[in-house]
Amino acid sequence: MSDRTLSPNEVKEMILSICDKIIASEAELSEADRKLGDGDHGLGMQRGFTAAKAQIEALDPKSVGEVFSTTGMALMASMGGASGAVMGMLYQSGGTALNDCEALDAPALSKFLDAARDGVCNLGGAKPGDKTMVDALAGAQEAGQASVGRSLSEAFTAVAAGATDGMEKTKAMIATMGRAKTLGEKSIGHPDPGALSVSIMFNTMNEYVN
Amino acid sequence: MKKLLNDPNQAAAELIDGLVDYYNGSVTKVGPGAIALTEIASDKVALLVGGGTGHEPIYHGLIGPGMADGAACGDIFAAPPPNVILDATRAVNKGQGVLFLYGNYAGDVMNFKIAAQLAAAEGIRVETVLIWDDVASAPPSDKEGRRGIAGLIPIVKLAGAAADKAKDLGELVSLVTLARDNTRSVGVALSPGSIPATGMPTFELDEDSIGIGMGIHGEQGVGVEKMMTAGALADKLVDLILADDLPIGSGDEVLVLINSLGSTTMMECLIVLKRVKAILTEKDIKIYDVLLGPLVTCQEMAGLSISFTKLDDTLKSLWDTPCSSLGYTKL
Structure with missing residues (x-):
């Protein structure tokens, strides 16, 4: 398993599983x-991921980058709202960093998360601790950075746990944005x-890979 | 909740089509969610407004002569996406640039920001003025933390007049900034509106309680209090505005807007207006003009807001020009 990578078509399947999961999580x-x-x-997420799915x-x-960027553009164009901008930016900036990537491995996953976090933070101005999706994204990004030397399946497990942990931490926070x-x-x-959405997305990625 | 809908998920798209039908040729749909005046003077500095739908008549119902040139509409209660804003921007731009004027909400700010970058990449000059009139949403030292509520009505009317006379985008920005900086509002929520697609209420409030300073989506204000009379409420709301950092006092002239958030009746708004007028008269503050009615709404939400715009000679001359739109018309 240690040398496993995901092809662009596998990343496509992974994104489609996220679409189904988010659409089913509307309530x-x-x-x-x-x-x-x-x-x-x-409702916004359901609309966005229905458009992304199509x-x-x-x-x-x-x-690999094309799959993520296409997802981001579809979310941004179909959702609107704060969540459309930040969710779209997550996939779009992360995907742009992997434009030339034909096999997703742990270092590429980390690169995706770094660019996604930068893109979202620059747009909305949120920092970890503000009780936003950035808390879950930062948890995922830090776990990804720490997993660069590990297998892709281990990296996804760590990233999902980091996102969940970041989301859980938002419960104790006082909202300062939006x-x-x-x-x-x-x-x-x-x-x-x-943050709950971000956590669901990365956990669904982990379920797909593992 | 009995609500006249077809497919609830298509409410935004259908109301936009209906709005274009209302304008009967003078407004054209230039993309999904993007609408603009059919005819815009060739050398005009353009005024673009926008935001989520479900708050009719704003923002898209403020298109018209002497008002906005175009609008970017989002889904119900959601900011428009960047591509919709860009479609509207291209349609209203006549080479003199475009002013983005909208309420200070995180979603709107981010989507308009992305759209402004996309427009700039096409060579369209864009400037932005955010509306942040709600005194209950953040302290005066944190204007950028304030929400935009019903004060947008006088601000868009003044901006529309300014866009007709401004020689360039820079002059428009300074006139609109003056209108924005002279406007203050505060609202009260009596009961929630509902989300058309789900029928769920937008917030919860006890039967005998009212939310002082609560936002139009039910955002928390300065406090929840027991139900009170129209007069006592008017006293409280006017106090909140006059205690803010915009000095309004003896000899000043103001526009007064009593805005119903949806189901609060004109009778109630008029009863509140009577008390507001008495308070202002007592303080020797003159009412230059009055606006009243459901102009910034949240479905069948009950409650209202009071807005004051303090007028100087520049703003008076902008106010005096005629305008027409679904939301506000002045002869």
Whole structure:
């Protein structure tokens, strides 16, 4: 297993499994958003990943990056809202970093996560600790960086755990960004819905690979 | 909740088509979610507004002569995507550049930011003025942390007049910034609206409670209090605005907007207006003009907001010009 890599077509299958998982998680994500926002996060994600699914199904990918970037552009164009911009930017900036990559291995996964984190943070200005999706993304990115020398399946397991851990940490945080920030201390106890989405995405990737 | 819909997930797309039908030829759909005046003067500095749908008549119902040239519409309660904003930008740009004017919400800011980069890459000059009139959403020292609410109505009207007379984009930015900086609002929520696609309420509030300063999507304000009379509420809301950092006092002239958030009736708005007028008269603050009605809404949300725009001679001359749109018309 240690030398396993994912081809562009396998990354395509992996993304399609994320699409199905997110579409099926609509109620859970919307419920999480009702605690902190206006309750529409699940619907936006469902719309975005339905559009991404259609585009990815039709794609004959030449590189790993193309699959991720196409996903990002589809999310951005179809979702709108804060989540469309940040979720789209995650895949689009991460994918751009892998434009020439034909086999996803642990170092390439780390490169994807570094670029994704930079892209999202530059756009929205959020930092870890602000109770946003960046907490889950940063957890994934740091785990990816620490797993560069390991097998791809080990790296995905660590990245999924990092994302889950980052999402779990948002429960104890006070929101400082977006609509949830006006809740102040009332935001404590609930996970950020965007972080929950990011955690679901990386855990679905791990399930696909392992 | 009885709501007249076809496919609830198509509500935004269908209302945009209906809006274009309302304008009966004077507004054209230039892309999914992107609409613009059919005829725009060839040398005009353009004004583009936008935001989520579900808050009608804003923002897309503010297109018209003397108002906005175009609008980028998102899904229900969600910011428009960058490609929609870019479609609208291309349609309104007449070579003099485009001002993006919209409410300060994270989703809108990010999507308009990406769109501004895409437009710049095509050689279209874009500037941005964010609307942040809600005094209950952050302290005066943190304007960038404030939300945009109903004060956008007078601001877009003033901006529309400014766009007709501005010689360039820079002049438009300074006039619109003046209008924005002279506008303050605060709202109260009595009961939530619902999300059309799910029927779920946008927030929860006890039967006998009201949310002072609560945002139009139910964002928390300055506090939840027991239900009170219209007069007591008007006193409280006007106090919050006058306690802010914009000095409004004896001899000043203001525009007053009493905005219904959806189901609060004109009767209630008028009863509140009577008290607001009495408070201002007592303080020797003159009302230059009054706007009243459901202009910035959140479906059947109950509640209202009060906005003041303090006018100087520049803003008065912009206010006095005629305009027409679905949302606001001035003869």
